[in-house]
Amino acid sequence: MSEIVAIPRSTADVVDAVRAAEADGAALRIVAGGSWLDAARPIDGGDRPVRRLDVRAVTGIVEYVPGDLTLTARAGTTLAEIEEATRPHGLWLPLDPYAAPGATLGATLATASWGTLAASNGLPRDLTIGVEFVDGRGMVVRGGGRVVKNVAGFDLVRLTIGAWGTLGVITEASVRLRARPTSECSLALDLPPRPEALAPFLRALRTAPLTPLAMELVDAPLARATGVGDADAIVVRLAGNAAALAAQRRVLAALGAVREVGNACWRALATALPADAWTVRLSQRPARLAALWHETTARALDLDGAWRQGSIERGVVRLVVPAREGAALALRLATLADRWQVIGERLPLEAWRALPVPASDRLSATIRRAFDPLQLLNPGVLGHPVAASAPAHPWSLHT
């Protein structure tokens, strides 16, 4: 299949690319940094040619008002560029999408990818206040705005974030920034030796007087790979004024032996994923995280080279499996999916088939048709490709 690459430089160029695809009977695969090309299911254009629409050149910070803690940037702007712009003012955009070096703002929002900072700062959906996108009919749509609080109209921002480009190509977004912590420290605690002690241990951590930036479970292989230690451990990232930091250290020390691990471990955790590894996220209510951890120990750790990371506040375990174990993982996913929510992040084709199809409910399908009636945008992603038939609504303004 030959892929023609469209490289738009502006929102107007994106409109042209969408209209051209429509005219030519092609579908579009939307690409930015390319970190998560195979995630949320492979592209399936049916018998249509699939063109790459690379939005990396739709770039640049449009507006940044440090005093308002808001920033508007075009989709291809990288998080590193935003970091560089905001750092001198003591601010940051606390988005740290997992295993996505060079991540762009647009892709981070389109995929709603999150990392360890989500425990304290929320998901991409919580930090996005406005969005501009080009829908599958080539219309430029804006939702939200540039102020931190806004309930005007129906929420097109929430709808677009995490829609994997299937409702529109994100071309610009406004986000809320936060003050960068002036002092922080990272501590590790070893897990209690007896497995049955893990649940009460995690409960004690969740109910302790702590306000961590992040609090993660890492298993022994990951601990070794990231310089945290040699055994399963919990890594806690603390921030605050001196008194608050000291008090939280005391709280942690009362729960177990605490050691300083250095803040660099967070970057190591975010970049530990090998380019060819498979990953899934498994989740349940946070109180069941210990059970989930034990189950992944039983069902996945025999896979050679597998490792796990658990987000304590979110009740999520990320399971990482080397590429050579893809078939074995695929076999086990159906069983895991019976007991836990399982979300694929990067999987071989046979493994996707073991998972429930997201956005396949009637409401989601109707919404998808309303925004992309011809299924031009990332067909196959987030759901079954649907026959490209639905006409625009008869009462639409733009037919």
Next chain:
Amino acid sequence: MNRDALARSLSAIVGERQVLHRPSELLVYASDGLPGYRREPALAVFPRTREELVAVVRLLARERVPFVPRGAGTGLSGGALADGSVLLGLNRLTRVLSVDAENRLAVVEPGVVNVHLTRAVAPHGLHYAPDPSSQAACTIGGNVAENAGGPHCLKYGVTLNHVVALTVILPDGDIVSLGNADGEDEGYDLLGTFVGSEGCFGVALDVTVRLSPNPQAVRTLLADFTSLDAAARATSSIIAAGIVPAALEMMDQATILAVEASIYAAGYPVDAAAVLLLELDGLADGIDEDADRLRTICLGSGARSVRVARDEGERTRLWQGRKKAFGAMGRVSSHLVVQDAVIPRTRLPDVLRAIALIGEREGLTVCNVFHAGDGNLHPNIPYNANDPEESARVHRAMTAIMRTCVEAGGSVTGEHGIGIDKLDYMPLIFSEASLDAMCRLRDAFDPARRANPGKVVPIRSCREWMQAPVLR
């Protein structure tokens, strides 16, 4: 089906006493918290159980009757007015269905009063964080419909950040689950789309909310300023300093005078041009250092004094004055317009000056009481709605204020919703293509256009609503 027949069918589901059809009974439901509008419903029906609610919505679907969901009716944008359609009262559905203290979740019926939820979970050391000023009366279902805010959403986020799952009955009678309390959800954020949809997407049968642990410590401060400008500057400096107060509220002199003359007198300095009500919460260790920094920043920005509430009694009084400020304005005049606009925080000083000028020009008193930390303004104008000339001036002033806020880069509502009150302002901030996209989204939930017709998106943008069905 005509009105009487429909009343009989509804009575068969919920009992005769739960269906109102006499004009004298319906009068009560002709307005919500914004008394400038009156729209009389054809009927009002009040299901008492989930089963009754489902049966009512399905009957209305079968008979193709438009309806308007309503909680406590405290909304401030005319969003719960049923003009010739059926008013669906949800305030009899008041059960807290379950509490999962360990995971900090509760499942409630939509008619649970906001503050009742906090009381119900208090034994677990938890509370429900969103706290609109009307929290003693407003319902969780109404909060979900409006994506309500409140003073503490500066730190804790709006209603949306505290709802993890919903069971919803769509206008066609289908029941769907949105969001997920049992782990991560994948696919479109239908939950986030539903919250704040102002009753246009369906009716919540139950709401799963996230609860927050009670903070170890709280400090409430009152900073007293001789100029609005200085108070606005202090607000920006606090946020820029990286302190996230639980709340950061501003009241101007007109508001202070109204509060201090009322039964809600809180001891605010009546000669101040503005006060900031600041609250810190969190860990006990370090909170006094942060409180000292707040005090230093306020004094450095020109505050005359900063006082810290000594005890719970003083704290409650300081908050009571703020939360009942709208009520206190009832002493000033027979009617009150409570406006709701948002601006970038850094534009507070010039926008407040512009609002004062607009008030002077129209010969009106504008009272400002608002969430300064979010830039969420509430310019309020006490007036006499029975005086057409004064009403016209109020209308002109409000329009001018809204335009000023939009020109400053803001939005036309931060927490009250669009309802019918702000329909005309929507084209100020959204293009026709964006409004059309909202219509298409609405149509996915309610293709027959029967849920809260005529609200949120101006009719000219959604041509199909030109002839919203009416039951007479």
